[in-house]
Amino acid sequence: MDPLVEVQQLQVFYPGKNKLLQKTKSVVKAVDHVSFTINQGETLGLVGESGCGKSTMGRAILHLIKPTSGEIGFAGRNLSSLSASELRQQRKHFQMVFQDPFSSLNPRLTVKEILDEPLKAHRLGDEHQRLEKIHHIMEVCGLNRTYAERYAHEFSGGQRQRIGIARALILQPQLVVADEPVSALDVSIQSQILNLMQDLQEEFHLTYLFISHDLGVVRHICNRVGVMYLGKMAELATTEQLYANPLHPYTKTLLSAIPVADPRLRKERIILQGDVPSPANSPQGCAFSSRCPNVMEICKEIRPDMQQVTDSHSVACHLYV
Amino acid sequence: MNTPILEVNQLQVSFKKEKEEITVVNGISFVVHAGETLGIVGESGCGKSITSLSIMRLISSPGRITSGQIVYNNRDLTQLSEEEMRIVRGNEISMIFQEPMTSLNPVFTIGRQIDEIILLHTCASKQEAKEQSIEMLKRVGISRAEQIYRSYPFELSGGMRQRVMIAIGMACQPKLLIADEPTTALDVTIQLQILDLMKKLQEKENTAIILITHDLGVVAEMCDRVLVMYAGEVVEEAVVDDLFHNPKHPYTIGLLQSMPSSVEKKSRLYTIKGQVPPAGSITKGCRFAERCDHVIDRCWGEEPAIVLVGNNHTCRCWLHA
Numbered sequence: 001m002d003p004l005v006e007v008q009q010l011q012v013f014y015p016g017k018n019k020l021l022q023k024t025k026s027v028v029k030a031v032d033h034v035s036f037t038i039n040q041g042e043t044l045g046l047v048g049e050s051g052c053g054k055s056t057m058g059r060a061i062l063h064l065i066k067p068t069s070g071e072i073g074f075a076g077r078n079l080s081s082l083s084a085s086e087l088r089q090q091r092k093h094f095q096m097v098f099q100d101p102f103s104s105l106n107p108r109l110t111v112k113e114i115l116d117e118p119l120k121a122h123r124l125g126d127e128h129q130r131l132e133k134i135h136h137i138m139e140v141c142g143l144n145r146t147y148a149e150r151y152a153h154e155f156s157g158g159q160r161q162r163i164g165i166a167r168a169l170i171l172q173p174q175l176v177v178a179d180e181p182v183s184a185l186d187v188s189i190q191s192q193i194l195n196l197m198q199d200l201q202e203e204f205h206l207t208y209l210f211i212s213h214d215l216g217v218v219r220h221i222c223n224r225v226g227v228m229y230l231g232k233m234a235e236l237a238t239t240e241q242l243y244a245n246p247l248h249p250y251t252k253t254l255l256s257a258i259p260v261a262d263p264r265l266r267k268e269r270i271i272l273q274g275d276v277p278s279p280a281n282s283p284q285g286c287a288f289s290s291r292c293p294n295v296m297e298i299c300k301e302i303r304p305d306m307q308q309v310t311d312s313h314s315v316a317c318h319l320y321v
Numbered sequence: 322m323n324t325p326i327l328e329v330n331q332l333q334v335s336f337k338k339e340k341e342e343i344t345v346v347n348g349i350s351f352v353v354h355a356g357e358t359l360g361i362v363g364e365s366g367c368g369k370s371i372t373s374l375s376i377m378r379l380i381s382s383p384g385r386i387t388s389g390q391i392v393y394n395n396r397d398l399t400q401l402s403e404e405e406m407r408i409v410r411g412n413e414i415s416m417i418f419q420e421p422m423t424s425l426n427p428v429f430t431i432g433r434q435i436d437e438i439i440l441l442h443t444c445a446s447k448q449e450a451k452e453q454s455i456e457m458l459k460r461v462g463i464s465r466a467e468q469i470y471r472s473y474p475f476e477l478s479g480g481m482r483q484r485v486m487i488a489i490g491m492a493c494q495p496k497l498l499i500a501d502e503p504t505t506a507l508d509v510t511i512q513l514q515i516l517d518l519m520k521k522l523q524e525k526e527n528t529a530i531i532l533i534t535h536d537l538g539v540v541a542e543m544c545d546r547v548l549v550m551y552a553g554e555v556v557e558e559a560v561v562d563d564l565f566h567n568p569k570h571p572y573t574i575g576l577l578q579s580m581p582s583s584v585e586k587k588s589r590l591y592t593i594k595g596q597v598p599p600a601g602s603i604t605k606g607c608r609f610a611e612r613c614d615h616v617i618d619r620c621w622g623e624e625p626a627i628v629l630v631g632n633n634h635t636c637r638c639w640l641h642a
Contacts, residue, residue, distance in 0.1 A: 049508040049509075049510060049511075050479075050508055156596050157365075158596065186364040186365055186535055187364075187535065187537070187576060187579050187580050188364060188575065188576060188579050188592065188593040188596075189364075189596065190579070191579035191580075191581070191590035191591065191592045191593075192592045194581065194590055195589060195590055195592060198589070213508060213509065214581075215509070216538075216580065216581040216582060217581050219581065219582075220581035220582075220590065221581075253510060254509060254510065257509040257510045257512070257513040258509055258538065259512075259513075259516075259536065259538030259539050259541060259542040260538055260541060260542070261537040261538045261540075261541045261565065261577065261580055261582070262541055262565055262566075263541045263542075263561045263562050263565055264562065264565075264566070265541075266541070266542060269513055269517075271510075271513055271514055271517055272510045272513075272514070275478045275480055275481070275511065276508075
């Protein structure tokens with residue numbers, strides 16, 4: 001499999017609040033030295049708690065946020081080196097599905113107008129061809145074509161998410177970044193959307209970056225999973241390996257924390273103390289050292305690098321040096 | 322364990338829309354025993370939250386309780402005056418809401434908000450109330466209690482705010498705690514902390530908990546008995562082990578199967594077709610008929626009654642009548 005996306009040493013910093021009379025500017029390191037690849041046709045999951053930088057990562061890959069440093073290669077081209085108009089040209093190859101189907105659709109536009117916007121922006125086809133495309137994509141996404149003249153508020157959450165997916169797919173992209181696409185939905189609707197996403201992937205040979213905090217959903221839909229903590233990648237492995245043999249203590253606690261839908265499997269869990277530290281003052285050394293049950297002296301001083309344990313499993317932890 | 326502290330009988334709640342009365346909770350009955358955790362599950366729009374708000378008598382116009390009794394401690398709560406109800410609320414029955422940011426008052430300190438409930442329901446002086454509040458904050462696992470007592474809600478993280486909500490809810494040692502999606506807005510690691518805290522407090526005080534959630538994992542983890550609600554009615558009631566290992570109603574089975582599992586990987590998820598019908602739209606037959614895979618002629622014409630299908634296990638379905 002060829003890599004479609006290559007992320008190298010990506011950093012995204014946000015300017016932080018400056019304290020009065022303080023000379024050095026504080027920065028929030030939302031994504032800090034992260035490298036990974038997304039292969040053609042696969043679904044890569046990104047998991048982690050809120051504030052770990054997974055959404056920033058998704059947006060940075062699409063260049064919706066300009067990376068502070070590092071490179072993003074898409075189909076062999078370095079996106080950072082492109083001019084604004086070249087980048088705009090490229091955008092039709094990578095699209096996004098957002099979390100909240102209620103706020104990500106313009107309430108003043110009909111479904112047809114929502115789906116027409118990307119086509120117009122990229123000047124694809126005349127009015128008749130565009131309408132045909134709109135009707136086609138609506139049907140593919142399980143929306144009746146008679147809904148084209150309705151407004152977003154007339155739809156339920158699940159149907160709105162279908163509109164969001166249709167909008168992302170109408171340009172026939174190669175990569176779709178889905179940022180928590182099912183977290184706002186009920187389980188029964190969630191399963192409909194997940195099945196739809198799988199069907200569409202097969203039909204259009206899509207590559208997904210699937211961002212979620214729900215480890216059950218990620219296990220279901222992803223081929224490989226990256227676990228992020230405080231802006232850094234803690235572990236990256238195939239789904240089978242990650243769930244069967246998690247290495248990083250953070251991955252272990254995350255997996256242990258999922259409530260299992262079977263009362264006979266109530267188990268002793270690893271309960272983490274405290275909250276995720278603020279990314280504005282993450283601990284020295286390993287980011288997880290302040291909450292890690294297996295913390296050692298070295299963890300507080302030196303930040304562990306990502307290293308391969310097997311071909312398809314890497315982890316950033318001093319326990320595995 | 323076996324003393325019932327709350328009995329809901331044929332509770333019916335309606336909302337007035339123009340000239341119509343739309344029934345959103347239609348004749349539900351259940352019992353809560355001291356010290357147990359009763360789970361209420363179902364999709365959004367099934368009447369779970371309306372049920373819990375009616376127990377607290379917090380349904381406001383245009384909604385009202387149209388019939389039925391809510392018997393707490395030999396008194397029918399539906400018959401109490403607003404003054405009498407105020408003594409019950411927060412003191413004997415209290416409630417934790419889903420969104421810990423919007424349910425705390427942003428302009429008062431945490432301390433003042435906990436003090437308020439103690440001052441209102443006990444004869445404590447201001448100084449005593451402060452001591453009790455700080456004690457309560459310590460009991461919900463907040464380490465810097467004195468400092469947090471003086472903080473404002475925006476200074477705390479989501480998990481901390483939910484701990485504060487629990488501290489407020491438990492401040493007067495209520496006999497019954499209603500938790501409406503208490504962990505839905507939280508990350509899994511924080512969710513585990515909060516659920517663990519609720520369990521520990523329950524063991525100490527023998528509090529009964531009504532836990533409303535759409536997360537079946539949380540139900541399996543926390544509950545002793547479970548009510549499954551669909552479109553304003555109870556469709557199944559069972560001990561937690563029976564519900565997960567011997568579910569009867571097609572809706573319950575559908576919900577369980579549509580969950581992506583964190584234990585095993587399925588290739589495709591089961592989906593319940595369609596969505597919850599709007600309240601008041603179904604007047605005849607079984608409310609689940611149009612989404613049910615096992616629908617028979619009888620389902621369209623007659624509504625099934627609740628029947629006993631096992632030990633403490635009831636179900637509303639013609640397949641089991």
